[in-house]
Amino acid sequence: MSINATLIGQMIWFAIFIWITMKFIWPPLQKAMADRQQQIADGLAAAERGKHDLELAAKRSAEALREAKDRANVIAAEADKQARRTIEEAKEAAKLEAEKVYNAKLAELEQEAERARSALRERVAELAVAGAEKILRREVNASAHADMLAALKQEL
């Protein structure tokens, strides 16, 4: 147990092992660890970004949904109004039409009635004339009293 040249040999061994560690062990291992750290950091960042994107998309979809609902409501209201207006218009038109038809029918009926009345009047006149003729046949010359007959007919 004494200090001797073994010391020098051991220093050489030590230097060799430091050199091996410095050259072949620590740099590649450190690089692998640093790379992994980078990969994990990237992965976490990507996950964070994905989550953020998802949130954004959810928000956007909710907004779109709300907008669509709003628009649908507006459209529905408008359609309602339109329908009401259309019905109103239709009603109005129908009323007018009905009135028109009624008036036309009324006029027609009146005309008909008038025609019937005039026909009736003619018929009565004819009957009266015929009756008068029968009465007067014997004493009245038809041709001589035609004027009078026509005036009578007119009067009836």
Place this chain on the structure above:
Amino acid sequence: MSAAHGEPLTATSYIHHHLTNLAVGSGFWTFHLDTLIVSGAVGLLVFGSLAVIAGRATSGVPKGWQNFFEMVLGFVNQQVKDTYHGNNPLIAPLAITIFVWVFSMNAMDLIPVDFLPWATQQATGNEHLPFKFVPTTDPNLTFAMSITVFLIMMFLNFKVKGFGAFMHEVFAVPFGLKLAPINFLFRVIEDIAKPISLSLRLFGNMYAGEMVFILIGLLGIWQLPLALPWELFHILIITLQAFVFMMLTIVYMSMASESH
């Protein structure tokens, strides 16, 4: 206990045998072959495997050994980051080398104290061959490491602070320039104490732990209930000593790189 032929085995010879290094050469030029071989083999095995694992490391999901070593080296690197505020590419590999190597060498202590010497004796056919299997119980190794750390520390002192600033720190801190010799003396003591305490702490702990294993080994049948608790406790010590050596190294490097 390995029984030696011819002579009766005494407790003294058993302990002596276990604490003798396999040495070649003489005087200063003595080489402890066991320390050199075991520390080198352990280091080559561990750092070789680490290099292979690191070469195959993927940035995908880490599996098996890569996962384990990423955890260990990441832990060491975290200590470096917390303590050393510079940006020096040498510090983290230095701390990793110290932690992994010292831990692996200390872990040789967990192999039963008689097994590897017995195996070596069987393999070489030499019944008296001494072979210490825990390199960190050799002060040559701990001093080699702490002196290397000291040299790197001095290099950083000059490189990061610059010659002028470092000299000013040596001669003017903590009492000002008027007491320059005292400051210098303080500084020398402080800096010399660093490698000495660093190496002696590791050596002392491991040597004492090994010694307790040897003493337990002397107890015959009673070693069975005692070896296990000490072994379990020793797991804590070997990790702690590796950590302390690494941590203090980082602190010294940090002190060398930051001006007061």
